[in-house]
Amino acid sequence: xxxxxxxxxxxxxxxxxxGTKNRNHCPFCLYSVxxxxxxxxxxxxxxxxxxxxxxxxxxxGEEVIVHRCGKCGFVRWNRVAGDDSFDLVAKLPVVDKxxxx
Numbered sequence: 001x002x003x004x005x006x007x008x009x010x011x012x013x014x015x016x017x018x019g020t021k022n023r024n025h026c027p028f029c030l031y032s033v034x035x036x037x038x039x040x041x042x043x044x045x046x047x048x049x050x051x052x053x054x055x056x057x058x059x060x061g062e063e064v065i066v067h068r069c070g071k072c073g074f075v076r077w078n079r080v081a082g083d084d085s086f087d088l089v090a091k092l093p094v095v096d097k098x099x100x101x
Contacts, residue, residue, distance in 0.1 A: 007033055008049055018082030025050070025065065027084045030092075034069040036076070046072050052088075054095035055080075065092065066100050075100065 003012050008031035017023040022040070025032035032050035037043045048071025055065050056077075064077045065084075077100050080089055 006031060020079055020081045023081065024078045025052070025067065025081075025084075027081060030065060030084065030088050032067050032076075032078070034071065034074055039076075044074075046074065048072055048074075050074075050076065052092055055089060055092040056095050056097035056100065058097065063089070065089065066095055 001015070003014050005011070006013055006026040006029060009026060009029040011026065011028045013023065013026050013028070015023045017027070030052040034044050034046040034048045034050050035042050046069060048069040050067035051070050052065050053068045055063055057063055063080045065080060066075065066077045068075050
């Protein structure tokens with residue numbers, strides 16, 4: 001499987017993401033799905049939509065998107081991929097990174 005269908009916008013998304021090792025959100029709408037307890041483990045039974053709620057810059061200057069699960073409230077941040085919608089990322093509010101590190 002080289003792609004998935006976004007559960008929010010319905011578009012087909014390539015698993016290959018420029019600038020990241022793993023695709024973890026849709027580049028078209030920035031939504032994700034709550035599938036992990038710890039990064040990459042795929043052990044969460046939740047399955048709720050992870051809503052993009054903000055962005056911040058890590059100390060090294062890398063921009064990340066903060067997601068909150070609409071079902072259980074779990075929060076996770078993910079690096080911005082090279083093919084993410086620049087307009088949507090720019091519209092996200094800048095949040096205090098201390099709240100999410």
